[in-house]
Amino acid sequence: MKKLLTHNAFPKAVLALFASAFLAAPTAFAASATLDKIKSTGAVTMGVRESSIPMSYTTGDSRFDGYHVEVCRMILNDIKAKLGLSTLRINYQPVTSQNRVPLVQNGTVDIECGTTTNNAGRAKDVSFANTLYVEEVRIAVKANSGITSIAQLAGKKVATTTGTTSVQLLRKHEKANNVNFDEVYGKDHADSFLLLESGRADAFVMDGSILAGNIANSKNPKDYKIVGEVLSTEPIAIMVRKDDPEFLADVNAAIAQIVSNGKMPGLWNKWFLSPIPPKNIVVGLELSPATKNAWANLNSKPAEDYNKK
């Protein structure tokens, strides 16, 4: 039982992987299996995250909201209209970093609206809709630390979260620039931020939205700031099953509709620059040129294409 207590995603991930091993490879349908299922059951399952503020998170009482969740609700509304359904029930299924891909593969989740990086490795297992949010990996430090760039972090304690791409990113940076960080690993983002807060780490390297969300949630947001160059750029995208191009095309058509209706700046303003439920914090992350560019030129390029220089 100790394993269950220490990290509940551990067994879940293993279960999900085993499940995917046995349940994968659904029978091939001529038309879209996902759309058929939605039409016949009148319900759809959306994969959401518990605490990825403001992208996808719970506002309490099994209600979920966020930038990506709202986009997905708009998409599903379009699909409901297309299928001619009078009502469409949305079931929310919380997922973790470890089980989100297997759950989409085996059909438990029809559309995942969380914070999944679109990369070439995952694209072998699942499909990604066109990117609506481009994440930039940045550095958070204490405002009075005087650190302004990654070069100043050589030999310092750098916190990051276990199970994220930032760990590998730091490793690559050390090798490429022949510097050495003293890495400390938080078990989740809140834990990594605590390492920075308590002085066990001098910096926290992570996705910009997560840094901004944690700073906004802290006791004294003014004590921290996000500094330095963009270490990596990653497209965060909505994830769907791989073997269903028709459903993916519908999702992309709905996204194109939302963008051409000019709804994106309003959505950004609502989730990143205004007070959001449940605690009415302001994330305070300005719209980046990379995200603006993704809206202007809708595409589903993987992260590898973004970091080619």
Added chain:
Amino acid sequence: MALDLGVFCKSTLDGEAVDHCFSSLFGLGQNADPSYLDWLMTAWGWTLAVAGLGLSIALVLGAIMGTLRTLPDTGRMSRLLVRLATAWVELFRNIPVLVQVFLWYHVIPAFFVPLKALPSYWLVSIALGFFTSARIAEQVRAGIQSLPSGQRAAATALGLTTTQTYRYIILPMALRIVIPPLTSESMNAVKNSSVAFAVSVPELTLFAMQAQEETSRGVEIYLAVTALYALTAFSVNRVMALIERRSRVPGFITASSDASLAH
């Protein structure tokens, strides 16, 4: 589902196959960048280090606390020691081990600032050691109390002091009796060392969580980590069985103490 064990020969930096996959384990080749196999071995080393240090602390403290709990009532001092040992046991076995690890890492250094300089490897070993020591103390106490009361009476009749009674009469027998539960406890220390991932010790569990995210080969990674945990725990079991066999006193703990039953 096909297993792709080639994932362990990939570089942790660019995901390409490395030149020396297995040979680097034996020092025959040197990879420019570490492979996942190299990293797995380093992680195993951390697991062994945390478990080893934690277990050492636990055995020493557990034997002391367990002994103190059985002291005869000979005055205020002995009563104080019994209470102290009882408090120790109740404190450390009533708090979940993961919570204790967080206490040692986040809370206690906030009050005793010098502890902040201690690496997390030490803090987690102390936490694991204290937690396990409470359990070992109870086993040692059970061993001591299982001895016939005549043993202690005979020692007193011979004129031995309390210290001498424990040193020459009680502990040599009691510690032999408790070797089977100590075997389980030692194996538990190996398995419980997985909590160290929570305070940034790069051991096997942390490796599993990180490497499966980077490689998307969760099944292979978890299988390898599971095998190493099982192998480590089983080795501890064999070492303890050897100790049990070697330390046996012929004719004392009767036929039931056949060492082949140790596992």
